[in-house]
Amino acid sequence: MELQVARVGDRRLEFASPGAFDRARVDGFFFVEQPPALDLDAGDRFARNFFKDRCAHASDSDFAGYRSCTQDEVGARQGYFCRDADQTEQFFLERANWTSVFPQPLAAQAESMRHVSVMVLEFVLRELNIPHSLWHQATGGAVADDGSYHLTFNHFRPEVSARGLNIHKDSGWVTLLRSTDGGLEVQAGDAWEDVSPLPGHLIVNFGCAMEILTQSSDRPVSAVAHRVRQQLPADGSGAPDRVSYGLFVDSGLDRGQRTRLYEYADARLIDRGSPGDFVDDIVERTYETEGVGLY
Ligand SMILES: O=C(O)CCC(=O)C(=O)O
Numbered sequence: 119m120e121l122q123v124a125r126v127g128d129r130r131l132e133f134a135s136p137g138a139f140d141r142a143r144v145d146g147f148f149f150v151e152q153p154p155a156l157d158l159d160a161g162d163r164f165a166r167n168f169f170k171d172r173c174a175h176a177s178d179s180d181f182a183g184y185r186s187c188t189q190d191e192v193g194a195r196q197g198y199f200c201r202d203a204d205q206t207e208q209f210f211l212e213r214a215n216w217t218s219v220f221p222q223p224l225a226a227q228a229e230s231m232r233h234v235s236v237m238v239l240e241f242v243l244r245e246l247n248i249p250h251s252l253w254h255q256a257t258g259g260a261v262a263d264d265g266s267y268h269l270t271f272n273h274f275r276p277e278v279s280a281r282g283l284n285i286h287k288d289s290g291w292v293t294l295l296r297s298t299d300g301g302l303e304v305q306a307g308d309a310w311e312d313v314s315p316l317p318g319h320l321i322v323n324f325g326c327a328m329e330i331l332t333q334s335s336d337r338p339v340s341a342v343a344h345r346v347r348q349q350l351p352a353d354g355s356g357a358p359d360r361v362s363y364g365l366f367v368d369s370g371l372d373r374g375q376r377t378r379l380y381e382y383a384d385a386r387l388i389d390r391g392s393p394g395d396f397v398d399d400i401v402e403r404t405y406e407t408e409g410v411g412l413y
């Protein structure tokens with residue numbers, strides 16, 4: 119699948135050609151050039167180590183030993199999860215916990231990735247002519263630091279005989295994905311197409327909140343179903359296991375925030391339900407043996 123390429127310009131997103139954004143919003147996925155100021159080293163190290171035992175002598179010891187950090191410690195929907203029907207073991211962490219749980223360089227990287235993701239969200243709202251006065255309500259605060267922002271790490275265990283990561287759509291607005299190993303597939307009609315990683319680039323994809331908001335626009339944005347193929351054990355080549363991670367932007371999910379999902383139609387916002395319930399449903403269905411994480 120040939121995806122469009124964008125770059126981060128002077129505090130806004132830029133596409134390579136006119137019309138490229140329209141292709142990207144239909145594809146639901148595009149590449150963004152890695153901004154020179156965005157150092158990915160800490161995230162890459164965490165992705166390779168979070169699931170390992172901490173060993174005091176190892177140079178990466180701050181980045182290992184996170185299996186014991188579970189939702190009891192860091193809060194609902196967060197911490198370490200080991201799936202049964204998928205090869206993934208994962209680590210989720212929301213912004214409020216970044217500085218206290220992550221090694222400092224990773225907390226800084228997460229914040230930089232958040233800025234790029236919000237820039238993408240604002241770019242779309244502007245392109246679709248959604249009035250600025252509605253942005254905060256429409257995005258559940260996500261445009262203004264009041265959203266829910268989490269970093270998710272995936273380690274694909276090749277010794278587990280299961281799908282890599284089940285079919286799903288991301289729940290929220292924008293995902294900024296670091297996925298360099300191949301195996302990601304996107305749905306295109308009845309077929310599944312490979313997304314081949316483009317060196318020096320991150321992958322952006324849109325989630326369900328964006329699809330719902332824009333579904334009656336004349337330029338709707340797609341949340342495209344995707345999955346990761348089963349990863350096979352390296353046959354003696356010593357190749358490292360597949361890992362990936364992403365920054366996810368959702369509407370504010372704290373109970374007190376009372377945010378809603380909306381569709382924008384006839385110049386107003388129409389209530390389409392609770393984002394918290396939506397996230398819970400889609401996550402639960404994604405990791406069921408027989409389910410799919412769609413809505
Ligand atoms: O590992 C990948 O390439 C994709 C991961 C993904 O889709 C997700 O974490 O939502």
Ligand SMILES: [Fe+2]
Nearest residue numbers: 286287288344
């Ligand atoms: Fe995803």
